[in-house]
Amino acid sequence: MSKQGAYALIGNNELKWLESGDSHVQIWKDFLLSMPYCIKWNNYLFVHAAVKKNVALNLQDPNYLAGMIPVIPKSYNERTTVVFGHIPSVRLGAKEGTVFVSDGMLGIDTGAGKGGFLSLVDITNRIVYAIHTGDQTQIVTYNINEEKCLLV
Secondary structure, X not given: OHHHOOOOOOOHHHHHHHHHOOOOHHHHHHHHHHOOOEEEEOOEEEEOOOXXXXXXXXXXXXXXXXXXXXXXXXXXXXXXXXXXXXXXXXXXXXXXXXXXXXXXXXXXXXXXXXXXXXXEEEOOOOXXXXXXXXXXXXXXXXXXXXXXXXXX
């Protein structure tokens, strides 16, 4: 997957599964353990949940990055946009089903796990493609800079 440019980050659910003792986890253990906690790409830092501001990436607490402990999303530094999920964007003040945009932060959890929207975010072109998990008849697209998003 990563050879073609797609990556999966480890998060709280994967870590809980690894710790569960579930016999099915053995099949996936090597893959899960190979998943990174964060990825730095250009001016973006991708994490599952959050990152501690101005703390070197190699000194970040993996449990914080993955959301195993309570987190508060924050920007990382003035040159980097943190892209994160874990916390539904509506809980951060975004309109239901839209991404959360703030200075140095892009929250992309649009509530699929709670019956909301599943979103794909094209970072390069700043376009969101979303579909409601209940009504899958229409794909909604919008630009991250549009009024649909909360810009703080």
